[in-house]
Amino acid sequence: MKRIYVKEEWCLGCHLCEYNCAFANSGQKDMATALKGKPIYPRIHIEGKDAVTYAVSCRHCADPLCVKSCIAGAIARTDGVVTIDRSRCVGCLTCVLVCPYGALAPGEDGAMQKCELCLQNACGAPACVAGCPNGAIVFEEREAEA
Amino acid sequence: MKRYVIIGNGVAAAGCIEGVRSVDPEGPITVVSAEPRPAYCRPLISYYLEGKAAPEKMNYRPDDFYDRTGCRVLYGKKAVSINPAAKTVTLDDGEALPYDALCMAAGSAPFVPPFEGLDTVPEKYTFMTMDDALALEQATETPKDVLIVGAGLIGLKCAEGLSGRVKSITVCDLADRVLSSILDEDGAKTVQTHLEQHGLRFLLGDTVVRFDGRTAHMKNGGTLSFDVLVLAVGVKPNAALVKDAGGEVGRGIAVNERMETSLPDVYAAGDCAEGEDLSCGRRRVLAIMPNACLQGRTAGVNMAGGNASFQNAIPMNAIGFFGLHVMTAGSYTGEVFAEITETGSKKFFTQDGLLKGFILIGETQRAGLYTALIRNRTPLADIDFALLRQTATSAAFSASARADMFGKVV
Ligand SMILES: Cc1cc2nc3c(=O)[nH]c(=O)nc-3n(C[C@H](O)[C@H](O)[C@H](O)COP(=O)(O)OP(=O)(O)OC[C@H]3O[C@@H](n4cnc5c(N)ncnc54)[C@H](O)[C@@H]3O)c2cc1C
Ligand code: SF4
Ligand code: SF4
Numbered sequence: 001m002k003r004i005y006v007k008e009e010w011c012l013g014c015h016l017c018e019y020n021c022a023f024a025n026s027g028q029k030d031m032a033t034a035l036k037g038k039p040i041y042p043r044i045h046i047e048g049k050d051a052v053t054y055a056v057s058c059r060h061c062a063d064p065l066c067v068k069s070c071i072a073g074a075i076a077r078t079d080g081v082v083t084i085d086r087s088r089c090v091g092c093l094t095c096v097l098v099c100p101y102g103a104l105a106p107g108e109d110g111a112m113q114k115c116e117l118c119l120q121n122a123c124g125a126p127a128c129v130a131g132c133p134n135g136a137i138v139f140e141e142r143e144a145e146a
Numbered sequence: 147m148k149r150y151v152i153i154g155n156g157v158a159a160a161g162c163i164e165g166v167r168s169v170d171p172e173g174p175i176t177v178v179s180a181e182p183r184p185a186y187c188r189p190l191i192s193y194y195l196e197g198k199a200a201p202e203k204m205n206y207r208p209d210d211f212y213d214r215t216g217c218r219v220l221y222g223k224k225a226v227s228i229n230p231a232a233k234t235v236t237l238d239d240g241e242a243l244p245y246d247a248l249c250m251a252a253g254s255a256p257f258v259p260p261f262e263g264l265d266t267v268p269e270k271y272t273f274m275t276m277d278d279a280l281a282l283e284q285a286t287e288t289p290k291d292v293l294i295v296g297a298g299l300i301g302l303k304c305a306e307g308l309s310g311r312v313k314s315i316t317v318c319d320l321a322d323r324v325l326s327s328i329l330d331e332d333g334a335k336t337v338q339t340h341l342e343q344h345g346l347r348f349l350l351g352d353t354v355v356r357f358d359g360r361t362a363h364m365k366n367g368g369t370l371s372f373d374v375l376v377l378a379v380g381v382k383p384n385a386a387l388v389k390d391a392g393g394e395v396g397r398g399i400a401v402n403e404r405m406e407t408s409l410p411d412v413y414a415a416g417d418c419a420e421g422e423d424l425s426c427g428r429r430r431v432l433a434i435m436p437n438a439c440l441q442g443r444t445a446g447v448n449m450a451g452g453n454a455s456f457q458n459a460i461p462m463n464a465i466g467f468f469g470l471h472v473m474t475a476g477s478y479t480g481e482v483f484a485e486i487t488e489t490g491s492k493k494f495f496t497q498d499g500l501l502k503g504f505i506l507i508g509e510t511q512r513a514g515l516y517t518a519l520i521r522n523r524t525p526l527a528d529i530d531f532a533l534l535r536q537t538a539t540s541a542a543f544s545a546s547a548r549a550d551m552f553g554k555v556v
Binding site: 071 | 187190206473515554
């Protein structure tokens, strides 16, 4: 399955992926109306220390702890993609307590959000990858180690 | 073909069914379900009372789950004994179910101490099941004064669930602080103050010595009138069937990391079982949903002849009250590191160069990184722990650790 991988040596720390993510999931046609002057709630975020920066989003774990822990049965893994039914989420944060990557955070309405690889929105493929100016985020097939 | 029987039909049972089916697609599975409904998300019952969870969205698995996994579910039936020699389970209607592999996934039951005069209380409830929530919903159709005995997780969640529906809520507990099993004194004080700001009243270090109808006579001499009583003193694991069959039982049913009990071909998972807690190295009942699911799955895989082991169980809780989020994990032993921030506080406990536990209040971002440190027994010497205590970020790890996290299939 194709997943998102990051190359931290290429990341500029420009935060463009965060904006592209928030826009892709806003359901709106124009980036300025969707995002301008508002706090954004992207499903990918930049972390880093000193000169190192990199983008963090859901790893779509083969054996996802979030799925097994959600107290509302809101998170599921289908064909390898870990998705969330936000209408079931009660905002208890158990998934935040178990995800080893820090890949989940509440959205504007308090219900949890996570990267679903843009497969559910109009993009159809990760907007963060398409928009990264330096190729620091890739969407590709990699072998699992035995 | 191997025949499987599962006693109980909660999250541990669902995990067990999935575990069995991941190895054996066809052996018949019979599920004995005392509750008359498919596995549901038990922690949601308080959210149901609050109007935040709709009944049709509370099932743990999709509607076709039991069909798709080929399970026969006996709703409203109870298992009353296990015969390990004959390898049968006897039900309350007398039927004997033969098994090749059996899983006890019977959860726990509310513990009701023998209060004097309890039988004189007209409206009394426990808070464990959907039926309890429905009954409480009905009992609070008109504004009532509520007394909750027990300031633990279940009592306080019940209080939150009821708070918008009732006139007043008083919570009493023999312990001198709220959530005494998961919070230290400072943390408990913060949470209590927050709850008081939302209208709850506490009588701590105090309990009921005698009930007289709708009046409670307290240990500290006071009396209290109420309309509705909720007993949330604690829970006890449903372990009797295994004990009676001669299996090893401590507080819960003793299991190893494969979820095997001391009886051959009998497994146990979830709230009724006690396995090793990695953070303290002793066996403990870990009555939390993630544990039920993971233990259930482990049991299921092994019942079907697979090879699964669950070795990094730790206690952990994410619990919120009126917008204040609290997270706790592991054991509170060793050296303490405390961080106070504008929005909350974090406390970390370390021993032998490892993170052993934490208490986070109002500061919960990416807390899973901390949980992973405990579960993976990551040496703190390998990471920038000072940075990590302030901000949960993988930037505190080495570049090669990060390459494993973000450059590989995980
Ligand atoms: C109000 C409340 C809030 C909670 N909040 C949280 C939370 O926020 N996070 C968290 O992680 N955990 C929470 N928990 C705990 C969580 O619900 C349990 O850990 C989890 O449900 C355990 O699953 P289980 O499958 O082991 O047992 P259960 O869900 O209890 O299922 C066991 C089932 O077995 C049935 N049974 C028992 N004996 C028999 C028998 N002899 N024959 C047939 N059937 C039998 C029972 O009726 C029950 O339906 C909460 C619990 C409560 C009550
Ligand atoms: S949210 Fe976290 S635990 Fe869940 S699949 Fe993504 S990375 Fe894994
Ligand atoms: S916050 Fe929402 S998605 Fe996360 S565990 Fe709780 S209910 Fe599930």
